Amino acid sequence: xxxxxxxGAAGGRxxxxxxxxxxxxxxxxxxxxxxxxxxxxxxxxxYTVIRFYPTFQAFYLSMTNWDLVRPAKFVGFANYVxxxxxPQFWKVFRNTFTYLIIGTPxxxxxxxxxxxxxxxVRFMHNFIRAxxxxxxxxxxxxxxxxxxWFYQPPPIGVINDVLALIGIPQQPFIRSTDQALxxxxxxxxxxxxxxxxxxxxxxxxxxxxxxxxxARIDGLGEWAIxxxxxxxxxxxxxxxxxxxxSIAFLRIFDQVYNMTTxxxxxxxxxxxxxxxxxxxxxxxxxxxxxxxxxxxxLFTILLIVSLLQLWIxxxxx
Amino acid sequence: xxxxxxTKLIKRYGKVEAVKGIDLAIADGEFVVFVGPSGCGKSxxxxxxxxxxxxxxxxxxxxxxxxxEREPKQRNIAMVFQNYAIYPHMTVRQNIGFGLYTSKLDKxxxxxxxxxxxxxxxxxxxxxxxxxxxxxxxxxRAAIGRAMVRNPSAFLFDEPLSNLDAQLRSxxxxxxxxxHQRLKTTTVYVTHDQVEAMTMADRIVVxxxxxxxxxxxxTELYESPVDMFTARFIGSPSMNLLPGSKCSIMAxxxxxxxxxxxxxxxxxxxxxxxxxxxxxxxLTGTVTAVEPLGPETxxxxxxxxxxxxxxxxDKFVPAVGSTLTCTAARGSLYLFDAKTEKLLSRS
Numbered sequence: 001x002x003x004x005x006x007x008g009a010a011g012g013r014x015x016x017x018x019x020x021x022x023x024x025x026x027x028x029x030x031x032x033x034x035x036x037x038x039x040x041x042x043x044x045x046x047y048t049v050i051r052f053y054p055t056f057q058a059f060y061l062s063m064t065n066w067d068l069v070r071p072a073k074f075v076g077f078a079n080y081v082x083x084x085x086x087p088q089f090w091k092v093f094r095n096t097f098t099y100l101i102i103g104t105p106x107x108x109x110x111x112x113x114x115x116x117x118x119x120x121v122r123f124m125h126n127f128i129r130a131x132x133x134x135x136x137x138x139x140x141x142x143x144x145x146x147x148x149w150f151y152q153p154p155p156i157g158v159i160n161d162v163l164a165l166i167g168i169p170q171q172p173f174i175r176s177t178d179q180a181l182x183x184x185x186x187x188x189x190x191x192x193x194x195x196x197x198x199x200x201x202x203x204x205x206x207x208x209x210x211x212x213x214x215a216r217i218d219g220l221g222e223w224a225i226x227x228x229x230x231x232x233x234x235x236x237x238x239x240x241x242x243x244x245x246s247i248a249f250l251r252i253f254d255q256v257y258n259m260t261t262x263x264x265x266x267x268x269x270x271x272x273x274x275x276x277x278x279x280x281x282x283x284x285x286x287x288x289x290x291x292x293x294x295x296x297x298l299f300t301i302l303l304i305v306s307l308l309q310l311w312i313x314x315x316x317x
Numbered sequence: 318x319x320x321x322x323x324t325k326l327i328k329r330y331g332k333v334e335a336v337k338g339i340d341l342a343i344a345d346g347e348f349v350v351f352v353g354p355s356g357c358g359k360s361x362x363x364x365x366x367x368x369x370x371x372x373x374x375x376x377x378x379x380x381x382x383x384x385x386e387r388e389p390k391q392r393n394i395a396m397v398f399q400n401y402a403i404y405p406h407m408t409v410r411q412n413i414g415f416g417l418y419t420s421k422l423d424k425x426x427x428x429x430x431x432x433x434x435x436x437x438x439x440x441x442x443x444x445x446x447x448x449x450x451x452x453x454x455x456x457x458r459a460a461i462g463r464a465m466v467r468n469p470s471a472f473l474f475d476e477p478l479s480n481l482d483a484q485l486r487s488x489x490x491x492x493x494x495x496x497h498q499r500l501k502t503t504t505v506y507v508t509h510d511q512v513e514a515m516t517m518a519d520r521i522v523v524x525x526x527x528x529x530x531x532x533x534x535x536t537e538l539y540e541s542p543v544d545m546f547t548a549r550f551i552g553s554p555s556m557n558l559l560p561g562s563k564c565s566i567m568a569x570x571x572x573x574x575x576x577x578x579x580x581x582x583x584x585x586x587x588x589x590x591x592x593x594x595x596x597x598x599x600l601t602g603t604v605t606a607v608e609p610l611g612p613e614t615x616x617x618x619x620x621x622x623x624x625x626x627x628x629x630x631d632k633f634v635p636a637v638g639s640t641l642t643c644t645a646a647r648g649s650l651y652l653f654d655a656k657t658e659k660l661l662s663r664s
Contacts, residue, residue: 208400208402210398210399210400210402211402211404213367213369213389213396213398213402214396214398214402214463215415216368216369216388216389216390217367217368217369217389217390217394217395217396218390218395218415218416218418218419218463218467219389219390219418219419220390220418220419224418228415228418229404232404232406233404233405233406235406
């Protein structure tokens with residue numbers, strides 16, 4: 001196999017040693033194409049079986065009443081009609097968008113601020129950067145349990161202890177229907193921060209220093225340089241992170257599930273995102289058709305939000 | 318417009334001294350070129366003048382004021398960088414106008430200045446384009462435009478032509494020179510290219526290892542270099558250097574110790590036929606390569622292991638491998654002390 005590959009690769013170039021091979025009758029272009037597609041075949045096949053087929057299958061399933069046991073029966077748009085009439089869906093929908101609309105800008109703002117200043121810190125730079133990145137390497141389950149402990153009432157919960165110290169009454173955090181979603185969002189933002197900081201810093205490093213020097217000579221202050229040079233030149237990085245982090249917040253699941261294990265998505269469904277609802281519908285109620293319909297809705301939302309962001313943030317010619 | 322005065326200017330990075338106390342007075346309206354090999358401190362000196370590098374010692378005066386502690390913007394200078402530093406997300410108009418960002422001019426006056434700079438630099442038709450749609454030369458002109466609109470007291474150029482191809486470089490050289498003749502703004506220009514230095518400068522400052530070796534007009538440096546480094550750095554091709562022992566010098570120069578003899582390729586003439594002209598130096602060697610340039614031919618010779626370049630005139634192109642004698646006329650020789658590398662005398 002290996003020797004085959006070597007021979008073929010050499011044969012694909014002028015002066016190759018494949019003279020006796022029948023492939024020699026093919027033009028160089030055809031040979032290259034054969035090789036390219038030969039290598040591409042494996043991932044293409046893999047994705048077709050593992051990704052694309054189930055995706056299309058989900059579209060079909062969403063039109064059935066499959067429950068894992070009885071054969072699926074086609075029910076048309078009944079699942080969708082049910083979904084849009086389901087008050088729980090709208091609550092979950094609102095939760096998901098709260099994660100998205102508050103979580104994404106907030107996390108990017110924090111990440112940029114950290115990256116902007118960390119970029120100027122020379123003292124223990126790598127160590128600090130590693131500290132920020134560490135949560136990204138930690139499993140959601142471990143993180144969630146640590147944060148659950150943080151959010152406990154005093155004297156166990158660290159945050160409430162600190163609040164008490166400065167004279168603020170104790171807060172219920174994940175036990176309250178008002179605060180639980182934001183408490184979980186904080187954890188999720190913290191978890192993703194390291195990655196965003198690294199990407200922002202790479203973007204900042206890519207801006208030539210002469211741009212800043214030229215601006216200083218032209219008399220711009222720090223704020224003007226940030227607004228007129230840094231942010232516009234950082235736009236490709238920002239677009240990437242906006243789309244990336246939006247998708248992450250729209251698909252939020254593990255943070256919520258692990259922080260509310262006694263009553264996933266609770267209290268009273270106040271933290272439940274769409275993916276958790278899908279999970280419960282599919283593997284709690286075994287309503288696969290209904291769950292598939294929710295998946296299709298999530299897919300559509302992801303698609304629309306991503307395309308919308310790419311369109312809004314596109315490079316204007 | 319103003320004078321620039323450097324007194325014992327020093328730049329240290331930790332323990333390393335990059336600029337070792339240089340003195341220089343630049344007159345109002347003068348075009349001064351800093352030239353030297355990379356790492357000689359020329360760019361660091363320029364950046365100290367600009368205010369981008371802190372000054373470790375000595376004083377810097379722009380006009381009558383000491384500006385050591387002034388921010389770049391307070392020095393009223395403009396700088397053009399090697400990589401242009403024009404912003405890809407702005408049009409040429411916005412880029413040029415960026416130089417006026419902090420000025421208190423009204424919009425009409427700003428526009429008038431931008432248009433004027435565009436006209437002078439031949440960028441009128443390109444004002445609304447993005448830098449991505451411009452050639453290297455046009456980008457550099459936009460950068461010069463941004464420097465111009467402010468009417469700065471001095472222009473600083475940091476190897477502005479290094480990223481351009483040879484043809485554009487010679488064209489931009491003339492354009493910058495013309496611009497200077499027109500605006501008469503004090504200009505400090507850093508380059509490692511001696512051709513740029515020779516063609517553009519009112520005065521050249523030759524730097525090496527953080528020191529100034531020599532300051533003078535291009536002709537002065539070419540005619541009377543103080544040492545071997547300047548002699549070889551200025552002029553193209555470089556001056557030939559020969560150990561004194563290898564030459565049959567007829568001049569009666571009494572010298573102590575080892576000397577090196579320098580002669581410029583253009584003064585070392587290879588002829589097809591012998592001449593009875595009075596010469597000070599006569600060298601015979603094997604031709605290793607020839608470079609016909611049209612009116613003349615550069616002849617590379619091997620003289621007992623020393624490679625030298627001579628000039629063959631009158632369309633004479635010697636054959637490679639042939640033995641050839643070349644001569645230098647009286648008065649075209651430079652004698653250097655081999656140890657100190659200083660010029661001893663000329664003959």
